[in-house]
Amino acid sequence: MKFKIYPALLTIFFIIIFFVFYKGLQNSNIYTPSADLKKNIPSFKAKIFLTNEKISSEQIFHSDKFYLVNIWASWCVPCRDEHIFLMNLSTQKNIKIIGINYKDNNEKAKIYLNELNNPYDKILFDENGTLAIEWGAYGVPESFLIHKNKIIKKIIGPLNEDLLLEIKKLAE
């Protein structure tokens, strides 16, 4: 009896695999991760800087406001340059700045903020850089302007005067 069960089972097993592969072939699989504008923001859970509380993206972003997500780190030299623009932007009522502290050391980040002031409404702690990957970031600094849960502008590299004006205009 044994002699017949095994071949039959194996044959069925391989036939199933065949059909799965066959179906798989017909699915298109060209999907490139694109950094399209107007893309929905990723949904994620992250730790809040220093307090280590968990927070989800739904709790952070509300559709009626503008948000600037800014990826920064204390070791990042250009971040220092753009900090003044962030401080300027933080005085705007209609924009909230969400910081993502990228691959940083808690202590050093604290010193950095004490020295330059804190423009951020909330800071998320991205210890191993996975959050930045979810956002599709290329490096630090990088900023995303968000409205109605969509990325409406992506800025690679530090902010400058022109960009600041553009952001203010968009948020009006």
Next chain:
Amino acid sequence: MASLIGFYSLIFGLCVSFLIIFFSIKNFKNSHIFDKKIISFTFLQFFFVIVSFLGLILSFVHSDFSNQTVFNHSHTTKPLFYKISGTWGNHEGSLLLWLLVLTLFIFLFLLKSKNQSKKYRILTLLFQQIIIIGFFIFVIKTSNPFNYIFPVPKEGLGLNPILQDPALAIHPPILYLGYVGTSIIFSSTLAATSLNYISKEWAKHIKQWILISWIFLTLGILLGSIWAYYELGWGGFWFWDPVENVSLMPWLALTSLLHCILVLEKRLVLTSWVVVLSISTFTLSMCGTFLVRSGILNSVHTFANDPERGLFILIFLFCLVFLSLFIFFFFHKTQNKDSNSFFWLSKETSILINNWFMIYFLSVVLIGTTYPIFLEVISSEKISVGPPFYNKLIIPFLIPFLLAMAIGPKLNWIKSDLKKKFYLILFLIISLLLSVIIIKSLNINFLVNTILVTSAFYLFFITLRDFFIKGFKNLSQNLTHFGFSLLILSILFNNIFSTEIITNLKIGETFKTDKYKIIFENIEQKDEQNFKAIIGKFNIENSDGKTEILKPELRIYNQPTIVTSEADIKTNFLVDKFITMNLVQNQDYFNIRYQIKPFMLWIWFSVLLISFGGLISLFKKKYEV
């Protein structure tokens, strides 16, 4: 012209297949002596495939753009070396390479198997011809490398620049010798099973072929890793990419098979297991080809997606699977049960244990690679399985694996005891102490790392001791196991001690840490034959005052226009310093990634040792384990 000759050679090669089958069957039935004509025909077939292959190479060298393959993958400004290597750097050409290896191996097999029985040789040839015919039809029908374009384009589309690399130029031929070489193991196992020919002598004879495939596969994988490390610029050497996985799976199966065949050669047990492993090794190779070439998986090795190709290989693959199942179940005679039960403490048991682990690793890789396909078909959800999956499932099981690898070879066949084996415990204590000392000072997970490093050190010391005590006896086994311990140690320490800095710098800026300074001095531009290069000059100042200059490049290739980032790597005996730069769009910043990676050279070296051990085993006459 060369294309035309190439194409007709292919057709002739296919026709020779039918001649071979005809004469083989005739010879199988009638005479008692092996018909010499058949060997000549096999050579003729190999010759036709070579002519066809040379035809394609010539078309590439002359940049004959009337040939579609050349047009798609070459360009007049490409250096000659890469024109030649471009021949197998694409789907069509690489399949021609498949055919070349298939026909070469069966020809060599017939030459080398004169002492074997006539029926066995003919049947092996027949099974191999089934595979060869399948691939001939596949090449001619769906992936003809000699398609003609009219009007003839003036210029080709060029070869993907990341493939223009010396390591990658020789990677496919070497890898294929191993990867496709497993076909001969498959064919001869099926032949031996059908004829009930499996014996100690057969094991000895087939071991040679297993070793050859295994050596080339190991070297091929090594070359691929080296290429990934230098060219892809992530600083890693293994990414668990589907294409890497499909080369690793046959390697794991082949390694288990290599161990089992030793048991078979000694004691004529585990025959079913050997048959199953031989079949799965080649099936996994084919399955890998299907996964990669059909475009069913996304990976760094993107070949053109053509559902027709995928379907052909899929059907062909399953025909072979069912054929082997049929032969296995209806012809395979199992030995009497007694000889299959082993005493718990013996060499056989330890080999069997290692085999289980190997099969476990194989399953992990297989599931990780194919699971996304299943999930997508069943729930149309797209996922990708990444390194964390493999690391979590494989690393813990490396510990017992390494220990068994150290102790196993110390045991005797049939029955062993632990007298006079006190040094085994002594070495374990030494390794444990050493690892504790190393790991304690570091800020990493203590328990897991200590146990891992201990088991790797254990294998390292045990094998090292054997070099002194046993000398040249059992050298090949000892060398490969030693190489493996070195590999694991190097990878572990590489992981533990690697440091990385990612930052954005402008020209003239300096990045400081407590140990070194990275000074971005300047950039210069350079025009090369087929690309423009932007070369950054970085000065790394260590705290002890020593400086080093690293020059990573951004290359803008003209055909096709692709920007690649070339890492600059300063290698020495102990550490690699690895730097890449990338342009940040619309800004004058460059994104700089600087990595210090210890023991990189040792990773490559240990894999070389492993394959060198296999080479020694191939050339030694006496049976040793």
